[in-house]
Amino acid sequence: MNNDKVVIITGANSGIGKEATRKFAQEGYTVVMACRNMEISKLVQQELMQETNNEQIKLMNVDMSSFQSIQQFCLQFKMLYNKLDILIHNAAYFNHGEKYRLSTNNIELTFATNVFGPFLMTTLLKDHLxxxxxxxILHASSNIVKHFFDSKKKIEFDKIVGNKIDKKNHSVYKMYCQSKMALVLLTFKMAEEYKADGISIHALQINGAKMSKATLNKVTLKWRTIAYVQNVFFPPPKKMADLYYHICTLNESKMTTGQLFNDKGESMIPAPKNPTFIDEVKQFSxxxxxxHYAASKENQEKIWDLCAEITKDYRAKEILC
Ligand SMILES: NC(=O)c1ccc[n+]([C@@H]2O[C@H](COP(=O)([O-])OP(=O)(O)OC[C@H]3O[C@@H](n4cnc5c(N)ncnc54)[C@H](OP(=O)(O)O)[C@@H]3O)[C@@H](O)[C@H]2O)c1
Known part of the structure; x- marks a missing residue:
């Protein structure tokens, strides 16, 4: 029934992305796994093709932190497919404890992978959508954005472009938190911008999903230990993958756009500007x-403008190719 529907899932070789690939393939979709590590991803593709009996699980290479790689991916995708039904931005960089790193485009790596990469890919695929x-479109955000209930917390815009970063005080944890907030802001603004074209865009606030050994091995010992403990309590990635599917196929979410869903699939609302004690308890628990930071039009526009500015050469070049 869904044979002619095409979905792209970034970071589809492990965790939630792998489970989402399995789910969409089981439901008969053509799934394009947009992955960086082709060696591992090829094995995952074969495993899922056999298991789901769906030969329409395709594997395409992309590094979400590199604008050139995203351009290349989109060009190839457009040569192979004449439309795109669902785009799931699942890939993320979150190597907590790692030192300061820049992308090939001189952008702080967390923001390059988690915010500007998705923006560029969506923009380049808009006509196909x-x-x-x-x-x-679905953005995978995180409950780490709860740090922004502290009204002093802000996205440090001056730390995003490489040569301006204060390397000594750099923290991947903080940048990850800020990048996931930026993704929520982008969801709200993009939803407005894309409404006239009938493209529905939502974000999911993920509280936690068991992490694979490979993922745990990427982070430093301190974070690995924390993650091992968290893993005991976290649900399997399948739970979030099912929610990806639910949000991307539900009729009701087609009618609306620009929602942030929680891990129960409920639409979240902005916190009151002047919260009572009860509100504060609700915010944290x-x-x-x-x-409230995410509801600010000013903040939404700031991140939108920055995305447009930083990726402008790559959006323009694509037209010339
Ligand atoms: N698990 C949780 O508790 C949790 C909580 C909140 C939010 N989330 C969010 O949920 C999403 C999925 O996380 P997960 O737990 O399933 O983690 P995961 O298993 O580590 O998956 C992350 C995926 O992103 C890919 N990726 C990273 N950088 C990339 C790049 N530059 N280009 C292409 N792919 C790249 C990884 O590929 P490689 O193999 O090439 O590294 C991997 O396939 C992420 O957006 C994460 O922030 C997860």
Missing amino acids: KQSTDPR GSTYYP
Whole structure:
């Protein structure tokens, strides 16, 4: 029934991305696994093709931190497919404890991978999304954005472009937190911008999903130990993968755009500007509210403008290719 539907999932070789690939393939979609590590990804592709009996699991190479790689990916995708139904930005860089790193485009690596890369890919694929009868985009955010309930917390815009970063005080944890907030801001602004084209865009606030050994091995010992403990309590990645599927196929979410969902699939609302004590308890213990920071039009526009500015050469060049 979904045979002619095409979904791209970035970072599809492990964790939630792998489970989401499995789910969409089981439901008969053509799934394009957009992955960086082709050796591992090829094995995952074969495993899932056998298991789901779906030969339409394709593997394409992309490094989400590199604008050139994203351009190349989009060109190839457009040569192979004449439309795109669902785009899931699942890949993320979160090597907590790692030192300061820059992308090939001189952008702080967390922001390059988690924010500017997705923005560029979506922009380059927009015309293909418009060819779908029900185009959807999903951004994987995180409950780490709860740090923004502290009204002093802000995205440090001056730390994003490489040569301006104060390397001594750099923290990947902080940048990861800020990048996931930027993704929420981008979701809200992009939803407005893409509404006229009928493209629906949402974000999911993920509280936690068991991490694979490979993922745990990427982070430093301190973070690995914390993650091992968290893993005991976290649900399997399948739970979030099912939510990806639910949000991207639900009729109700087609009717709306620009929502942030919690891990129960409920639409979240902005926290009150002047929270009462009860509101504050709800903010920290529940998942009804998202930080007021994300509701600010000014913040949404700032991240949108920055995305447009930083990727402008790569959006323009694509047209010339
Ligand atoms: N697990 C949790 O508790 C949790 C909590 C909150 C939010 N999330 C979010 O959920 C999403 C999935 O996380 P996960 O737990 O499933 O982690 P995961 O298993 O480590 O998956 C992350 C994927 O992203 C890929 N990736 C990283 N950098 C990339 C790049 N530059 N280009 C292409 N692919 C790249 C990785 O590929 P490689 O193999 O090449 O590195 C991997 O396939 C992420 O957005 C994460 O921030 C997870």
